[in-house]
Amino acid sequence: MAESTPPKPPAPAAVRIRAAAALPAGSPGASTGTTIRLNKRMAELGLCSRREADDWIARGWVRVNGAPAVMGQPVALDARIEVDRQAEQQQRxxxxxxxxxxxxxxxxxxxxxxxxxxxxxxxxxxxxxxxxxxxxxxxxxxxxxxxxxxxxxxxxxxxxxxxxxxxxxxxxxxxxxEKEYLVRVSYGAETMNVQATFPREKLALPCHGLSLDGQALRPAQVSWQNPEQLRFVLTEGKKRQIRRMCEQVGLFVTGLKRVRIGRVNLGHLxxxxxxxxxxxxxx
Structure with missing residues (x-):
């Protein structure tokens, strides 16, 4: 009796579908011996978060220069990082x-x-x-x-x-x-027409010139939305930042609403x- 042909091994369930492009020669960090932890590098490349990277590495879904990745692995900035299709499906x-x-x-x-x-x-x-x-x-x-x-x-x-x-x-x-806020304020006993009584020159301070917790704040956009309400646009988010900024110039916040983050608006939600x-x- 003729010997039966052994069955072929099953095809892998996942296919590597994404990779970090190698840096061109002469780029900072390329072929200089500089290394970085793999999970941090994956986050920098926008593939995932560090925690997610660790999970993918543990599941065997990541390869570096063709070899399976290991937890905590240092990689060169021009290393080729490949991610399994299953990771993308999970992310989706x-x-x-x-x-x-x-x-x-x-x-x-x-x-x-x-x-x-x-x-x-x-x-x-x-x-x-x-x-x-x-x-x-x-x-x-x-x-x-x-x-x-x-x-x-x-x-x-x-x-x-x-x-x-x-x-x-x-x-x-x-x-x-950017994060945009509408901020209702009072000034002393004035609650109805704060814009008319608040010194105009003081409004420049929240825009550039205030510090919190010993650190200078990033430049902000601050303008009157109406006589009782200010519009703040910030690019950072320290604890109770707007309320503390207002206190430094003598304003008291009576209401605060965030209406935009980046290009996404609150709208009519x-x-x-x-x-x-x-x-x-x-x-």
Missing amino acids: QQVTILINKPVGYVSGQAEDGHEPAVVLVQPQNRWSECNSRMRWGHEQLRGLAPAGRLDIDSIGLLVLTQDGRVARQLIGEDSNI PVGQWRYLAPHESF
């Missing part, structure tokens, strides 16, 4: 949610008896005008975290995301994404409701 399922946070909710972990804004992310609170085809599922709450803070007594646009790339873009050390970030939107 991650959601980013926009919520109009009400007063009384904290951005992150529950504290002092106040609930985090994420508890509002339930099917009944989804905005009726959200046109995303994404279907709600409890797995979308896993790892869903705020990308930036909004004070408990403030309302407006808060971003919650499972995607480390979005978080890095909005709150990474090198982030310069009702307080306490949420929607998915649409595929065509980006910060």
Whole structure:
């Protein structure tokens, strides 16, 4: 009897589909011996977050110069980093949610008896005008975290995301994404026409010239929206920054609403409701 042909080994379930392009010769860091931790390099390249990179490495979804990656591996800046198709499929399922946070909710972990804004992310609170085809599922709450803070007594646009790339873009050390706020203020006993009584020259100080916690603040855009309300545009987000900036020039904040992050506007999203970030939107 003729011997049967042994079955062929199954084809790999995943195919490497993305790679970091090698740096051209002569570029800073190319072929100079400079190395960086693999997870940090992957984050710099915009492939994923550092934590996500570690997960992919542990799952065997990353190769460096053709060899399987190991945790904590140092890599040259011109190393070829390949990522498995399964990683992209996992990443595609991650959601980013926009919520109009009400007063009384904290951005992150529950504290002092106040609930985090994420508890509002339930099917009944989804905005009726959200046109995303994404279907709600409890797995979308896993790892869903705020990308930036909004004070408990403030309302407006808060971003919650499972995607480390979005978080890095909005709150990474090198982030310069604009955040726009409408800020209702009072000045002394004046609450109705603050613009008329507040010294004009003092408004230049929040734009450039204030410090918090011993550090100079980045330049800001500050202008009157109406006689009782200022418009702030910041590219950083220190704790209670706007309230503390106003206090330094003698203003008291009576209401604060974030209306824009980068190119994404709060729009008509009702307080306490949420929607998915649409595929065509980006910060």
